Amino acid sequence: MMSFNTFGQRKLNILLLTLIFISISFSCKKDEQIKIDEKPVEQLLVPVVTSILPLAGPAGTDVTLTGLNFSTTLTDNKVTFNGADAVVKTATATTLVVTAPAAGSSGAVLVKVKNNAAINTLTFTYGVFPLAISLSPATVKAGDKLTITGTNFSNVVAENDVSFNTGGIAGVRAVILSATTTQLVVEVPAAAVTGNVLVTSKGFTSVKVLTVEVTPTAATGNISLFLPQNSNGVEKFVVDARGNFYASFNTGTFTVSDASGTVKKTFTKADFNNHSGGLVALGLDGKGNAYAAWNRNSGSKSWTTFYRIKSDFSSEIIGTEIAPSLGSITPNRNFVVDSKNDIYYTDTYSIFKIENSTIDLTKRYLDGRAHPATPLFVDLTIDENDNLYVLTRQNTTGNQNIQTIVKYDAAKAATKLFSVATTTLDQANVNTVPESTVGEFKAFFHTPEGSFYVGDYDGNRIRKITGDNKTEVVAGSGEYGRAFNGYVLTGEKLATPLPRPFNLGYDPVNKVVYSEPNAYDKGRFVQAFKL
Structure with a gap:
């Protein structure tokens, strides 16, 4: 039989062995944990x-x-x-x-x-950067052709852009006449001055900037804005032989101003027999007297009375009130009056004659309804000998026209004076038009000395006609408009935008030309400059 001491000793030994095992196990795990904690940690820095x-x-x-x-x-x-x-x-x-x-x-x-x-x-x-390498010639003047040689240009004209330093931040864009991958030919803009020429192709600007010397053209006077006092948008105007400026405005006001813009008189219905209608057209006779056409409305028809405005700015009726046989009198441009008080006007397609205060709108003095077989009648003037001068346009092919100034004497005998080939451009076009592109003419005037000037409507210029297919630019840079701090519409007359000349007037006393654009998105105004 086992004694208590033996049994107790065994239990004690087992307990001691268990404690030793636990101690050893704990020590091993502790040492292992310490080793793990002591391993270095790599720090990953954010780039x-x-x-x-x-x-x-x-x-x-x-x-x-x-x-x-x-x-x-x-x-x-x-x-x-x-x-x-x-x-x-x-x-x-x-x-x-x-x-x-x-x-x-x-x-x-x-x-x-x-x-x-x-x-x-x-x-x-x-993308690929263009590289402008050289310019030829090194010295140019406004209107010259400049050849830019380099690499990585686009052979699509519209994908390139060339601007000349004008002393401002923006510079002025040149008209690009032709383009290959290695050569651009541009027309030096009228506003260019000596300085940098920047070339951009497909949105990338050349890493090399070239410079060109621009020889200034002789000073030719300035274009200014002619703003009569208390004026709003000018709708139509004429300038008489004494330099007085007659204008109607989009407010319904009709005034006459002197050459400085000072209003001499504001007309009212009382000046026109208190007729209930309003001013429908302005005109001139061969001696440079101003006229006004005033309507009286009744139902679907309008009865029209023509008034001569005298030197004291009072008015007098010429002829009698005109009752048209069909529809209404609708002049598209200023009318003209001959020495017999017969009146001529155009609706663009035809020219009508009001004779002895009567008119039959089914008949035409000059008929252009068969266009393009017959020309359209764009604008007209008259001289003191009752010679009628008419600007015509006849379409040839596509957007190409022949525009002619024809003289008709009192017997309606026609004499061709000048013919010029013109191009009708997209009316949405607001890019600078090269001087070599003669746009469609929509207005003209002649001076007492016998010179003829036309409004190059699509080319944003006024030109003097010097012969068949020969014109000389007298005003306008070809730009539709140029924004620096606001729209630039004043300045040296060959370097300033003169957009869409549609109505023209001439002051023979001061030799001042007046030009008004048509449907210009920057507002209504009249620009003026001396010849």
Whole structure:
């Protein structure tokens, strides 16, 4: 039989062995944990991209990324161009040089270092920079052709842009006459001065800026805005032989001003027999006296009375009130009056004659309804010998026209004076028109000395006709408008926009030309300049 001491000793031994095992196990786990805690931890720093150069270029361009926390091990860095992987050529902690991949496209450039993305992205644009190498000739004047030689131009004219330094921030755009991948031919704009010539193709500007010397043209006077007092938008006007400016405005006002713009008189219905209608047209006779046509409305018809405005600005009726046999009198332009008080006007298609205060609108003095077999009648003037001068337009093919000034004597015998080939341009076109492009004429006048001037409506200029297909620009840069600080419509007359000349007037006393655009989106106004 086992004694208590033996049994107790065994239990004590087992307890001691258990404690020893637990102690050893605990010690091993503790030592192991300490070893794990003591292992060094690698700190991954977030990369930052501060710049990218160049900002644009074709595939294959070496692009330098500058920043912080890049890896010096090439394979630790990953760069993508809009999702396409780039080859990393060199790497330091602050600079990566990579090659723009062929599969890339314009967009974000993303940098990862050991799969840790940069906190920011920059952009790179795929494209080819043009390079302007030389200009010929080195010295030019306004209107000259300038040839720019280089590389990577577009052979599509509209994809290139050339601007000349005008001393302002914006410069002035040149008309590009022709384009190949290595050569651009441009017309030197009237507002150009000596300075930089900037070339842009497909939105990329040449990294090389060239300079050209521009020889100033002789001073030719200035275009100014003629703004009669209390004026709003001018709708129609005439200038009489004494230099008085008669104008109707979109407010319904009808005034006469002197050459300085001072209003001499504001006309009312009382000046026109208190007729309930209103002013419908203005006109001149061969001696330069001003006239007004005033309507009296009744139902669907209008009865028209013509008034001569005398030197004291009072009015007198010429003839009697005219009751048209069909419809209404609708002059499209200013009318003219001969020495017998017969009146001529055009509705663009035909010329009508009001004779002895009667008119039959079914008949035409000159009929253009068969156009293009017959010409359209655009504008007309008259001289003191009752010779009628008519500006015509006959379409030939497409947008090409022949425009002629024809003289009709009192017996209606016609004499062609001048013919000029013109081009009708898209009315949405607001680009500068080269001087060599003669746009469609929509107005003209002649001086007492016998010179003829036309409003080159589509070309944004006024030209003097010097012979068949021969014209000389006397005003207008060809620009539709130019914005620096507001729209520029005043300045040296060959270097200033003169948009859409539709109504023209001439002051023979001061030798001043007045021009008004038609449907110009910057408002209604009259520009004036001396010949």
